[in-house]
Amino acid sequence: VVSEIVMFAYATTFFKYFSWRSLVAVCLILTSIRWLLVAIFSHYFIGQLFAQCLHAFSFGLFHLIAMRLIFQKFSIGQQGRGQAF
Secondary structure, eight states: OHHHHHHHHTHHHHHHHSOHHHHHHHHHHHHHHHHHHHHHTTTOHHHHHHHHHHHHHHHHHHHHHHHHHHHHHSOGGGHHHHHHO
């Protein structure tokens, strides 16, 4: 929840400097790193903690991108359906 609040607070800044496609690429890279950390450092608390922090950031960023695209691509009456999709 905190990561999403931070993401929405800086949403304008993110979209001002980066395209949504490049931000999705960042999410995918962070997610790949997260899964690598989970596999390599499965017995270490600090490794898992860092991996979960990466998850919070990448999930919050991806959610931000998805909401922005839904509000841009769907009409007001269809935005609920866009979220359900």
